[in-house]
Amino acid sequence: MRxxxxxxxxxxxxxxxxxxxxxxxxxxxxxxxxxxxxxxxGGDPLVKEAARGCPVQAIAAGD
Numbered sequence: 001m002r003x004x005x006x007x008x009x010x011x012x013x014x015x016x017x018x019x020x021x022x023x024x025x026x027x028x029x030x031x032x033x034x035x036x037x038x039x040x041x042g043g044d045p046l047v048k049e050a051a052r053g054c055p056v057q058a059i060a061a062g063d
Contacts, residue, residue, distance in 0.1 A: 001040060001041040001047065001061055001062065001063055002039065002040065002041075002060070002061070002062060002063070003023060003034050003038065003039055003040070003041045003047055003059070003061045004034060004039070004059070004060045005024075005031075005032045005033060005034055005058050005059050005060075006058045006059075006060070007031060007033075007058075009056050009057070009058040010031045010032050010056065010058040011031075011055070011056050011058075012026065012029065012030035012031045012032065013032075013054070013055050013056075014026055014030065014032070015050065015053045015054055015055065016032045016050040016051075016053075016054060016059055017032060019046050019049055019050035019053055020044050020046040020047050020049070020050040022035070022038070022042055022044050023035055023038045023042050023044050023046075023047050023050070024038075024050060032054075032058065032059070041061065048061050
């Protein structure tokens with residue numbers, strides 16, 4: 001699975017980091033980011049839930 005966050009769309013709600021903290025974090029400004037080395041989803045089953053829960057659909061999580 002390939003995981004990414006569109007930084008031009010992210011509003012910094014933090015839902016991704018709350019839902020799948022092993023894969024997502026927030027930068028110093030509060031915007032979501034994929035943790036280094038976790039671009040493959042890290043095997044975390046909550047990645048797709050985080051993508052569904054993003055209020056602006058900034059997360060792409062697909063094969």
